[in-house]
Amino acid sequence: MTIEHAGAVSRRTFLASTGLAATAAWLGPPENFLVAQEPSGGSAGSGGDEAGGLVPTFRKQAQTAKITVEKLRPGSPGSPASNISILIGSGGNIAVLHGKDGKLLVDAGLAGSRPQITEALAGISAEPVKHLVNTHWHFDHTDGNEWLHESGATIIAHENVRKRLSESTRVDPWDSTFPPSPAGALPAFTLRAAGAKDGAMGMTLHLNGTAIRIDAYQPAHTDGDATVEFTDANVIHLGDLFWNGHYPFIDYDTGGSINGMIRAAESNLAKVGAKTIVIPGHGPAGGKAQLSEFRDVLVAIRDNVAALKKQGKSIDEVVAEKPTATFDAKWGTFVINGELFTRLVYAGV
Ligand SMILES: [Zn+2]
Numbered sequence: 001m002t003i004e005h006a007g008a009v010s011r012r013t014f015l016a017s018t019g020l021a022a023t024a025a026w027l028g029p030p031e032n033f034l035v036a037q038e039p040s041g042g043s044a045g046s047g048g049d050e051a052g053g054l055v056p057t058f059r060k061q062a063q064t065a066k067i068t069v070e071k072l073r074p075g076s077p078g079s080p081a082s083n084i085s086i087l088i089g090s091g092g093n094i095a096v097l098h099g100k101d102g103k104l105l106v107d108a109g110l111a112g113s114r115p116q117i118t119e120a121l122a123g124i125s126a127e128p129v130k131h132l133v134n135t136h137w138h139f140d141h142t143d144g145n146e147w148l149h150e151s152g153a154t155i156i157a158h159e160n161v162r163k164r165l166s167e168s169t170r171v172d173p174w175d176s177t178f179p180p181s182p183a184g185a186l187p188a189f190t191l192r193a194a195g196a197k198d199g200a201m202g203m204t205l206h207l208n209g210t211a212i213r214i215d216a217y218q219p220a221h222t223d224g225d226a227t228v229e230f231t232d233a234n235v236i237h238l239g240d241l242f243w244n245g246h247y248p249f250i251d252y253d254t255g256g257s258i259n260g261m262i263r264a265a266e267s268n269l270a271k272v273g274a275k276t277i278v279i280p281g282h283g284p285a286g287g288k289a290q291l292s293e294f295r296d297v298l299v300a301i302r303d304n305v306a307a308l309k310k311q312g313k314s315i316d317e318v319v320a321e322k323p324t325a326t327f328d329a330k331w332g333t334f335v336i337n338g339e340l341f342t343r344l345v346y347a348g349v
Contacts, residue, residue, distance in 0.1 A: 055139060055176045058091075062110035062143075065089045067120045072235055072277055072285065082233040083208060087120050089113070091140030092281040095237045096121065097230060099208025102130030105153070106228045106237040106279075108144030117144065129153045131205065133214055134187060135239025135281065136222045137164035137254065139178060145185035156203075157187035158216045160224030164254055171253045173340075191216040191226060198267035202226075217241065220264035221248065221281075223255025227268065237279040238268055244283030244290050246334035247297075247324075247341040250348070258302050258348040265295035282334065297327050305342060306349035315346050 067089040073082040087094040090109035094117070097104040103125070109117055121129065132148050134157035135141055142165065145155055165181040193201050193216035202215040210232040217225040221240040229236040240248060241264045250256045272278055272288050279285050304323035313321070324331075324338035332338040 053176065054174050058140065059110055059112050059143070062090050062112035065110070065113050065116060067113065067116040069120050069123060070285070073233065082230075082235065083210075084230055084233055084235050085124055086279060086285060087117060090117060091143060092135070092138070092240065093237070093279055093285075095228065095230075095235075095279055096124060097208055097210065097212065098125040098127055100127065101207040102127045104131040104133070104205070104207055104212065105129055105148065106133050107135055107141040107239065107281075108132055108148055110140060110143040111147060112143075114144065114147050131156065131207070133157065133226065133228050134161050135227065135237065135241075136225045137161040137169070138222065138240065138251070141239065141281070142181075142185065146182050149184040154189065155185075155187040156189040156214060157191070158224040158226045159190035159192050160222070160255070161226075162187045162190050164222070164224060169254065171251060173249075173253075193218060198264060199227075199271065217264055217267070218260065219255040219257065220260035221256050222251045225264065227271075229271070233277075234273065234275055235277045235279065236268075236272060238281065238291075240281035241265065241268060242278065242280040242286075242291055242294055243334070244278075244280040244286045244294070245330065246283050247327075247331050247336040247338070248281075249336055250344045252344075252347055258298065258345045262295065262298050262302060265291065265298060269295060297331055301327065301341065302345055302349060305345045309346060309349055315343060318342060318346055 067087050070086045070088060072084045072086065083098050085096045087096060087109065090113035092107050094109050095106035103121065129148055129151060130153060132145065132153040132155045134145070134155065149155055165186055168177055168179055170177045191201055191203060191214060198217045199215040202213060205212040210230050213229040213231055215227050217227070225239060225241055227236060227238050227241065241261070248261060250258060250261055269288065269291055272291065274288055276288060277285055278287055278291050301324050305318055308318045308321055308323060319339050319342050322338065324342055328338040332341065
């Protein structure tokens with residue numbers, strides 16, 4: 001699998017699949033990105049800081065990103081509001097739990113959005129950020145780690161997040177090599193997952209009147225995925241184990257796979273109830289129905305691609321057969337289109 005994927009999802013393929021619209025959608029409402037530069041690619045083997053590449057483009061756009069705050073269960077007469085909000089617009093969705101014990105954030109957004117994120121957090125409540133949980137190591141979820149730690153947050157994540165952030169880490173489809181992160185950006189508390197089932201290893205925090213269950217997963221989107229469940233509020237953040245209404249990226253370079261994504265989706269479906277609010281890494285908050293549909297799409301496309309590959313077809317021949325066709329209009333309009341998702345799946349079947 002790891003040998004095949006290098007040719008299966010090249011930098012060229014990924015960059016060809018992501019244009020201005022997708023880039024804008026990654027970070028927020030399109031009106032903020034009308035002057036954005038389309039990623040130009042750059043040379044192979046260069047770093048994530050290369051001007052004009054995909055990752056630097058996202059980081060640059062983060063500086064002007066507009067952050068939207070969405071309160072979950074805002075409350076109605078007779079039912080209390082929850083103290084959980086989502087910040088949308090800088091990288092992956094950021095969940096915020098606030099209260100007298102200080103804020104807990106799930107994911108950190110992009111560092112360039114620090115002023116807007118700071119303002120959004122201040123608009124929710126005055127308490128400082130005391131805890132930050134990373135759902136996985138990807139830059140659009142951990143880029144803000146360093147400044148949040150400097151501001152007083154203790155970082156918690158799967159042990160492989162610390163490992164990936166400690167080392168130089170290459171993601172071929174993004175044409176990016178991420179240098180080791182500064183010490184302050186590394187998780188101080190880590191969860192082990194080796195040899196366990198999804199959710200068998202984890203920890204529970206008790207803050208702001210709710211239990212917060214953090215579960216470590218077996219390799220799925222990466223090899224360091226975790227979910228965060230606000231037990232009393234019946235809200236769960238699944239990170240990039242769930243993209244609501246969008247094909248997901250799958251990071252084979254750091255241990256992800258399509259079958260891991262499907263297994264994790266099954267684990268999460270078993271975990272959530274009919275009234276659970278399910279926060280995805282990307283896309284709007286949803287519920288069990290949207291998560292179930294996401295699982296169904298992954299399974300259907302995995303089976304389509306596997307059947308074609310079994311016939312001996314090359315990756316380009318499988319792409320030409322359009323095994324995602326029935327889903328593309330709804331699922332293929334974000335960062336990952338039908339062709340790229342086919343290539344990501346082909347690499348793992
Ligand atoms: Zn990710």
